[in-house]
Structure formats: C-alpha cells, structure tokens
Amino acid sequence: MAKILIVDDAAFMRMNLKNILENNGHEIVDEAANGKIGFESYQKHGADLVTMDITMPEMDGIEAVKKIMEFDSDAKVIMCSAMGQQSLVIEAIEAGAKDFIVKPFNKKRIKEAIDKII
C-alpha cells in the first residue's frame, strides 16, 4: 500500500485513476489540478508516489517533475501521457521521473508499473 498524489487537470482522469489505484489498495493523499498545486501539495504532505499528467495549465508536468526532484531527490514520479507525447516523456524521465503510463489507462499495466517502483 502506498500514499499517492494524483496531479491532472482533468477531473475525469483524476477520478479514473483514483478508482484504479484505490482498488489496488493504495491511498490517495491528495489531488491537484496543475503542476504548481501538485508541487505545493508534495511539499506539504509528501507522498510515496506521484502520478503526473504532462500537459497542464499554470505549470506543466515536466516543470513540476523538475521542481519535485529538486525538492526531494528520492521522489518517485510516474508520468501519465497520451499518444504523441513520447519526446515529452523522455524529457520527464531525463528530469527524474521513474516511469510512465499511457492513457487510456490499462489497470493491469498501472499495477505493474506501481508495484515495480514501490
């Protein structure tokens, strides 16, 4: 079981992810609608794992990963990406993200990815 922070600007996606993760026995410590709020939340509450969307208003996922890694070099971030964002994902990984999952979400693959990291 892990404490997870979900960062995504789409409420639908947050809900979707939250259901999957909770079904796997994880606890959602917070939800954030953009990178800036996500980073602030991480500073405040911390988390075992962060799921990070890439394209978001205010502060995008890549910027947020950088901030989080700066703040906590042991942070574990998984990127949530969509088709066509390959190079952005690579950038995020360069910045320190541990893995990525691809939308639309596949329950099994999300479980695998999270189990591997935690």
Place this chain on the structure above:
Amino acid sequence: MSDNNEYLDMFFAESEEYIMVLNDNILKLENNPEDKEVVASLFRAAHSLKGMSATMRFDVLTELTHKIENLMDKVRNNKIDVTTEIIDLLFEGIDYIEEIVKQIKDEGTDDFNLEVYLHKLENNIEEGKAHKETSNQDIENNNDNFDSKRLTLNEVEKNNIQENKKELDTVYAVNAELDKVTEFKQVRASMVLKEAKEMGYIFKSDPDIKSVDEAEIEEDVVKMILISNENREDIVNNLSNITDVVAINITAMDIESTDKNMKSDNEKQKAKNEDSSSSKFAVSSTVRVGIKKLDKLMNMIGELLINKTRLEALNINSEGFKDILPQLDRVTMELHHTVMQIRMEPIGVMFNRFPRMVRDLSKDSQKEIDFLIKGKETELDRSIIDELGDPLTHLLRNAVDHGIEKPETRVKKGKDKTGKIKLKAYQKGSEIIIEVEDDGSGINIDKLTAKAVEKELITQKELEEMDREKKLQLIFEPGLSTTDQVSNVSGRGVGMDVVKRTIKSLDGDVYIKSEKEEGTKIVISLPLTLAIQDALMVKIDEEVFAIPLNAISETLKIKSKEIRQVKGNDVIVLRNETIPLIDSRKSLNIEVGDNNYTEQEEMSVVIVKSSGKEVGLIVNELLYQQEIVIKSLSDYLGNVKNISGATIIGDGEVALILDVRDIA
C-alpha cells in the same frame, strides 16, 4: 526573403545530392539485398531529406521521405525482405521526390497528390512485415540467434575502445528485449539506455541514444555496446527492473584485435578515429559556390590574361619591367589553373543517374543489359558536365532502344543474351573523351544513306564519293532516324543532330563508329575547359588566326613536290597515312587569285584532327603558341562558318579562332 532564397538554393543543391545517393544505393540494393551498409545509407539519405523538407515546411515531401525512411528502417531491422516490389516501390518513391523537388523549384509548392503511392507503400510495408514476421518466428523458435542480432565492433572501434577503456572495464554486448505490448517503445528504449549509462559508458547503441526520441522503434530490442566496471548480474538486474523489459541478453566481448598489424598501425588508426569523430562537429571544410560566381572569376582572369599579353607586347626596355613580367606570368597562370581546378568536377556526378535510367529502360523494353561505367573520376569543367546530361541520355536511350536486341534475338544471332552498354570517360591530352558503346545490332548503313538521299540531304553522286566512315556520320544530320517506328524510349524528337549541336556548342566533337551486328560506338571529345585554351597562332594571308592546340596533332613544312593527287584532291602521305590538304584561305573565303600554294616551294601545314580523321591545313606562316581567352562572336554575327570565336592578342588586335572541325 533573400535569406529564405539562400536556404532554398541550399535545399535544392542538397536534395539533388540525396536523390542521387538514393538512386545509386537502391541500384546497389537491388544487386545485393543483404548489404546493410547500403540500407544504412539509404536510411540516412531519406532521413536527411525528411529533416530538410520539414524545416522548409514542405509537408508532402516530408511525409513521403518519412515513409521511405520508415521502410528503410524496417529493412534495416530485418522486418522486411528486399523484394523486387520493394525496389520498384523505392524507385517510384525517388521519382516522386525528384518530381516534387522540381515542382518546388518551378512553382514554389510541394502540393502533390501522393495518396495512391503512399497507400501502396503502406500496404507493402504491412505485407512484407507479416511475411517476414512469420518466417522470423520460425528461426527464433528453433535456435537462439542472439549472436547474430547483437551489435558488433569493427577493428577500428575495437582499437578505439582498447585505448580508452579503463583497466577494470568490461565491454558487454547487451540486448534488452521489450515486451511486445510495450507502448512508447522509444521512451522505453531511452529508459534502458539511461539506466545503462548510469552503469558505464555506452559506446554505441541501436537506437542511438542521441536520436532515440525521434527514432521510430518497431523492434522490440534495444541493443548496445556497454563499457562498464559493474558485473554482469548487476547490469541484468538493473535493466530488467525497467517496466516492459522482459529479457536481457548479455555477453562480454573480446576486443583483442584479431589483426596483429592493426596494433602497429595504432597511431594511424587513432588519428583516423579522431578525424572521423571530429568531422562530426567541425564545420565542413568545403564551401558551396554558385557557378555564376566562378564564371565571373574566370572572366576576370581572362581579362587579366589579355592585359598581361598586351603588357608583354609593349616590350618596354627597363630592368624592373622585365623582372615583373615573369612574376606576373606565373601568378596569372596559377590563378587560371586554380580556378580551372575549382570548376572541375568528376563526371561521376552526372554519370550516376544513368544506371537507374538504363535499368528502367531495359525493364520496359524487356531487354537484358549489363551497364558498365568507367572513369567516373574523370574531371571536367562543371559547365560542360551540366550540358552533357541530355546528349548522353539520348545516346544511352538509343543504345538500349535501337542498339541492344531482345534476348531471344540475340540468342538467335549467337550472341550472349545479355547485351552490354559501356559508358566510359577518360582524359587524352587536353581533351576528355566520352564513349558510349553497345554490342547491339549496329547501324544499317544502307538504310541510313537511302534515307539521306530521300530527304535530299546529299545527292546520289555525293554518296558515291563518300567512304564508309563519312556515310555513318550522316546520322548526325537533322531529320534522320533509322527506325521507322517511334518508340516511347527514344525518338522523342531529340535526335542525333541535337546531340551533335550540343557537343559542338561545347567546342567538342562527336563521331560514330558502327559495325553491323557488332555494335555501335559513339565517341565524344571535349576540351578540358572552356574560356581559356592554348592555341597556335598562324598567319593566313595577312591576318593572324588562332588554332586551338587540342585540335592539332602536329605541324610540319612540306615541299610542293610531296603533294600527291587522289581523286583530283591534293593529299600528302605522312607515315603511310594519306592526309587530304586544305587551303585555309579558301575555307575562309579569302581571294586566292593566281597565288596557288602549289606554286610555293615550301609551305607550312598544320595537321588537325576532327571526327577521328586528320586533315592538313595549309597556312602562310606558323607564328607562336599562346594562351588565348576565347570570346564568342556576338549573337548578331550568328554562326560564322569555320570560325568558332575570337580572342585578343598582344597588340590589342582581335584574332579569329579557326573552327577546325568545320573546316575538316
């Protein structure tokens, strides 16, 4: 906007090069489908073209090249077999690229409907893939062919590693297999490479670490050569920890050089390595210059030369002046020579387009042809090379269409069923010779002469006086084509007469040799360069004329009693060859009156060669040899018979240049 134009110029120049590379390599691929080097060059060329087109925002071209690059990538990764269909498809694609580039040039847009072709391409890729995949699986189930699939090192690379690796380092060949269902394979690949990089140094990898985000990875394997001091287990553990990595294959490589000599050559190799690696980053040491700028430079050197000649003619009697003259002479000569060198290009740049053409033509006409090119490296003035494209195209088309027979016909004639066409270039003195030779049916001389008479190009009487050689040359007369049917291969209106006209406009010459049933050979001779030439100055009547040195085979003095008569014409016999004599004054319409040369006891003769024959030109006096700057006669004078141009001589006077080809 001018900036953009500069980009465009560069774009055109470079895309032409890449198109050539593509054509060239597809031909090679057809002959040797397994050659990975060729596939790699094809891939790179397509990739570079794609990059250029994308930068210029030519979307259609970008898509097309992208698809071709994709296809090559699949071939490279053994996903697709190289079949005839693939080759044809590739050729078709290159044609489209060429056409689109041309359209961009003409109309400024790459708007082009490629749907049908792209669709075909797509289908073929899928089909080829499906086919290959099933066959691949069979192999894999039977044996573990990891060895053949991992990256390898060549001797140079081995040496390079040996010199740079640390003592505790091991060189591993690592293949990380990804799950078949992996999404974002290139991201996974980059993760694998990133992880590997943390454990050591990646000497090379496929996909390449620098371009992994652009690469489209269809393969499920990330291959690399990793130099690391970690042990094997740790590497395997770390890499298999990455999501979607299902298997790691790893072997320590033996990098001891197999070739003992390599070690003694180490220094050399090292230098070479440094060379090749630095060339990646260093600015290229060549510069592209517009041909117009070179023309201008050449012109100015011409002017300089004229003034130098005039200076020499002043004959000033001063120490300093006499010191400076040879200096000036040397500098102008070198300047001229250098610019000439700059203008020279290997004729291969033009020859390269022909293998493809001959292949297509022979396929269309169902003939089997071996096409041989020799002397690609022969250098010729760029402006001449440009002009030669069309005439050579025509000659080669003729050779395929009218020369080489169909395989069954050839067999009947007792020839090898595969015909041969040879394209050859070489330098001979100050001339470049280009030959187009086929071993086909040869020219039907009776048919040719009959047609010439019918078209009233010559009279029956003239015909009777002609020898075989001369009759053959009739083929260069306008309106003569020996085949009655016009095929879609040759006979497109560009006739042999146009070939001759083009070659002559380049101050060159062309003649034909042909034996029935044995073949035809067309020989083109061209001056090394235009504009400046060495010439022999002669006096005819009271005027000074220049005869280009490349047309002269020798000069001699003869006595009038050496003159013989053949069929009422004056000739001399020189080393058992009968050479006709021509009075240059008559050729130039100078009043001769009673002053016939035979009256003189001794006379000067310039033996000039033309169309493979020699003719003796009688002149009044041989003067001196000089570099001349050739100036064309202005347009309003038109084509003056027997004169090819003019030049300025020392005293500032104009001297006319004899067109010995006309005269002979």
